[in-house]
Amino acid sequence: MAAxxxxxxxxxxxxxxxxxxYHDIVNDPEMEGLxxxxxxxxxxxxxxxxxxxxKYQWYIFFLCGMGYMIDLLYAQAFGLVEPxxxxxxxxxxxxxxxxxxxxxxxLCAGAFVWGVLVDIIGRQYAFNLTVLITSIFGLCLGSPSxxxxxxxxxxxxxxxxxxxxxIDTTITLEFIPQNRRFLLALLSVFxxxxxVVSSGIAYGFVPKYACGAGGYGADGELLxxxxxxxxxxxxxxxxxxMGWRYLMFTLGAICLFVFFLRYVVFRFQESPKYLLYRGxxxxxxxxxxxxxxxxxxxxxxxxxxxxxxxxxxxxVGSGGTGRPILGAGSAQLNRSFGEKVKIELAxxxxxxxxxxxxxxxxxxxxxxxxxxxxxxxxxxxxxxxxLDKGRQIEVSTATTYRNYVIIYICGIPxxxxxxxxxxxxxxxxxxxxxxxxxxxxxxLFVFSAINTQASNIGINIMExxxxxxxxxxxxxxxxxxxxxxIRGTACGVASFWGRLFSIVSPLIAAHLLAKNTxxxxxxxxxxxxxxxxxxxxxxxxxxxxxxx
Numbered sequence: 001m002a003a004x005x006x007x008x009x010x011x012x013x014x015x016x017x018x019x020x021x022y023h024d025i026v027n028d029p030e031m032e033g034l035x036x037x038x039x040x041x042x043x044x045x046x047x048x049x050x051x052x053x054x055k056y057q058w059y060i061f062f063l064c065g066m067g068y069m070i071d072l073l074y075a076q077a078f079g080l081v082e083p084x085x086x087x088x089x090x091x092x093x094x095x096x097x098x099x100x101x102x103x104x105x106x107l108c109a110g111a112f113v114w115g116v117l118v119d120i121i122g123r124q125y126a127f128n129l130t131v132l133i134t135s136i137f138g139l140c141l142g143s144p145s146x147x148x149x150x151x152x153x154x155x156x157x158x159x160x161x162x163x164x165x166x167i168d169t170t171i172t173l174e175f176i177p178q179n180r181r182f183l184l185a186l187l188s189v190f191x192x193x194x195x196v197v198s199s200g201i202a203y204g205f206v207p208k209y210a211c212g213a214g215g216y217g218a219d220g221e222l223l224x225x226x227x228x229x230x231x232x233x234x235x236x237x238x239x240x241x242m243g244w245r246y247l248m249f250t251l252g253a254i255c256l257f258v259f260f261l262r263y264v265v266f267r268f269q270e271s272p273k274y275l276l277y278r279g280x281x282x283x284x285x286x287x288x289x290x291x292x293x294x295x296x297x298x299x300x301x302x303x304x305x306x307x308x309x310x311x312x313x314x315x316v317g318s319g320g321t322g323r324p325i326l327g328a329g330s331a332q333l334n335r336s337f338g339e340k341v342k343i344e345l346a347x348x349x350x351x352x353x354x355x356x357x358x359x360x361x362x363x364x365x366x367x368x369x370x371x372x373x374x375x376x377x378x379x380x381x382x383x384x385x386x387l388d389k390g391r392q393i394e395v396s397t398a399t400t401y402r403n404y405v406i407i408y409i410c411g412i413p414x415x416x417x418x419x420x421x422x423x424x425x426x427x428x429x430x431x432x433x434x435x436x437x438x439x440x441x442x443x444l445f446v447f448s449a450i451n452t453q454a455s456n457i458g459i460n461i462m463e464x465x466x467x468x469x470x471x472x473x474x475x476x477x478x479x480x481x482x483x484x485x486i487r488g489t490a491c492g493v494a495s496f497w498g499r500l501f502s503i504v505s506p507l508i509a510a511h512l513l514a515k516n517t518x519x520x521x522x523x524x525x526x527x528x529x530x531x532x533x534x535x536x537x538x539x540x541x542x543x544x545x546x547x548x
Contacts, residue, residue, distance in 0.1 A: 037277060039309050040284075041484065044272045045547070047288055047301050049177045054295030059266050060175045064168035065187050066258045069194035070134060071164050073251055074157055075376075076198040078103055080404065081244035084206055087223065088241045089147045097510030101503045102151040104376060106158020108499035114163025115492005118170060119485065120344065122278075123271045126167050126488075131259040134160030138252030142245035145238055162499060166491035169479045173487070173547060174271045175291075181547070182422035184476030185415070192411025192468055197254075199404040202247050209243030211236035273484035281306050350486040351493075356539050360481060361490070365497045367534040371437075371474065372498030373505045373527035375467055377520050378444065407460040414468035421473060429477045429543045430535060436470035437532040444525035448518035470531070481542045 031039050051057065082096055091098075110130070118126040137156040144150050169184060176183055211223045226235035262268065269291060275284035285303055292299035352358040414436075421432030443463035447456075482490040505523065512519025 036309060037485070038483075040276050040281070040306055041273050043301060043305060044276070044284070044288065045178055047299060048175065048291075049179070050300070051292070051295050051297060052177055053180060054291075054297070056269075056291050056294045057176050057180075060172060060268075061183060061187070063258075063262055063266060063268075064172045065190035066261070067131065067164035067168040068187050068190040069197070070131065070255055070258065071161055072191040072194035073198045073254065074103070074134075074138070074161055076195045076408070077202065077247060077251055078154070080199065080202040081206065081247060084210060084241060084244040085147075085150070087211060088236045088238065089150075090224065090226075091147050093513060094510050095147075097506040097508075098147075098151060099154060100376065100506035102154045103158040104499055104502040104506065106155035106160075107162035108158075108496055108503060110159040110162020111166060111492050111495035111499050112162075113159075113492075114488075115166040115495060116489050118163070118167050118488035118492070119274075119347070122274050123167065123171050123174070123488075124268055126163060127171060127268055128259065128263050130160050130163040130167060131255055131262060132160075135252055135255035135259055138255050139249060141252065142248035162495070163492070165475055166488055166495050169475055170484075170488045170491060171271065173479045174273050174484060178547065181476070181480060182419045184480070185419040185422060185472040186476075188418065188468060188472035188475055189412055189415040191471070192408050192415065192464070195408035195411065195464075196405055198247075198251065199408055201250050202243075203402060203405060205246040205250075206243035209241070209246060211241045271484070277485045347486050348489065350483070351490060356541070360539055360542055363534045363538050364478060364481070364494050367474065367531045368494045368498035369501040370527040370530040370534075371471065372502040374440070374444070374524040374531070375471070375528075376502035377505050377509045377524035377527075378463065378467065403457050403460075406457060407464055410461045411464045411468035414465040415472040418469040418472035419476075421469075422476075429473050430538060430540060433470055433473045433477075433535045434532055436466045436473070437528055437535060440466040440470055441525045441528035441532065444521050444528065448521040477543070480547050483547075 031042060034042065048057075053061075078099055082099055085091075085099065086093070086096055114126050114130055134157055137153050137160065141150065141153045141157060144153065168187065172187060173181065173184055223234060223236040226237050229235045269287045270283070272284040272287050275281070275287065282303060285299075285301055285306070288301050289299045350357075351361045418432060418436065421427055422429060424432070440463060443459055443466060447459040447463065478494060479487050479491050505527070509520035509523055512523060
């Protein structure tokens, strides 16, 4: 560390002084056996560690947190508006799964595309474009009067939303100090906030602007879609069912405001580690100096520091590994297009570089598959199940929407507990995930056996508490397990597999719901227990390892 601080004086040092400082850096024991990229990344880590949580880091944290909020803002909204949509448009219970699968299809495509692109075009463009796309199609979502139009727009909203978590975790990890990585898990606190915001807005709009009194006609019967009744008969039409549309317009406006904050109010700097991998060392140094200036500090990293690692006299301690990883770095800048394509394709081999990493990658994929399987069913159908059970015990629609807010606000302490697990000896990330996923599965099975207002609320609180805890640790830890050149892709592909399974699961759950109210609960709970097993089998050495 002392060598890094002294490096700020390289440019004005004598030739003998420079050589001495070069020798200090390249013989740093922590750099032993590292590739050239990893050595530079280590210097970036040290520089950012010296800042602590500066003003720039807190801006990044909260703006990336808003991406997390948007993810659950819409995931929750579609579950909340589905009953009103079905009543107005007249589609069957089995067809209701198409709404969630349409959103999941968009999420699936978005997770893969944005996850891969963030490692190719950089973090900066992806950071802003995902929110812009979401806001544009989100504002349009309240306009259509037919189910097909709604499904198409829902898919495009999902495409924008799908990139948020892979991108935001990647960005946050690459700007915060190494000893503050528990903040990666804490990002997930914005998800229950998104659920509460979505539920709160829905509580204000949907029951008030629903067909009749909470969806019922003067005779106490549930109003049907106008396409399903004779002309002149009371029915649920667009003009009398604007609540869900007001919700969608409001959510679109929130996304547009987040884009304004990200693009206009705050100027995001490209990730130094991305720039290093792409051979743009000078830009990486410039970014570090800009961040330091933003934080009211001075950066100790100069091009001379990086040159010390490539100087002809700096081979000591490199062990012959001081080369750009996978041919990246400055060498790639002068290569042909075909060679650059080969370099890009070679990066993906990092996901299966050896037996341990291959095992890790496969288990992460399976975990994401069944995590999304479980919580997509829960998020999509628990509101409907709670509403159905509420009607059985004569709980009003307005009271049910109020209960949603009570239930989902309890996800916040779940996230806080998940972040706390990062620092608990012998528990940490791995066993925190094992415990929370197991308890999430238990709560889903217990919910199927009870039906009183108090127990419905209590068990749903338990389910969402442990769901929030589990996902907070999982999403925060995944980018830690991979280096920056493949980090976005690794997170995006894992999310892609999860989103893919979340397309299928609502379709199956919708058919089960038509036959048995508790069917989706059994389906979701079984999937979550698969996650518990996979997490327990993961290699422990990748839990909390140093991030490059």
